[in-house]
Amino acid sequence: MAGKSAGKWYWEIRASGVADAYYTYFGVTDTWPPGHNVGGAGGVAYYGNSGSIYNIGVATTANLGHLSQGNTVSVLLDMDNHRVSFERLRTNNPSLTEIK
Incomplete structure (x- = not known):
């Protein structure tokens, strides 16, 4: 999902394999292409290994x-209020983290 500058957006990422879960960064960035620096300057990211x-x-x-x-x-x-939130979906205990 590239090039969004306004509006509200939602997506889900499901770890389908061990490598997917362990070595994964995902999030948003203001740089394209993001390469290996999604959580770097201008970005917010979740790192699957440490959480x-x-x-x-x-x-x-x-x-x-x-x-x-x-x-x-x-x-x-x-994008309208410059916020990103990550929620780990669990059966009985959702966790929500918001970064502004």
Whole structure:
């Protein structure tokens, strides 16, 4: 989903394999192509190995936990209010982390 500058957007990422879960960064960036720096300057990203949320390349205190095979994380992007939220979808205990 490239080139969004306004509006509200939602998507889900499901880890379908061990490598998918363990070595995965995903999020939003203002740089295209993002390469290996999604959580770098101008970006916010979730890192599946540690569960940390990175904001402009720095780990925040927010942590959704390690992403395992079969887990799903939703991303809520509000370009109008400059907010991004990550939610790790679990059966009984959803976790929501919002970065502004």
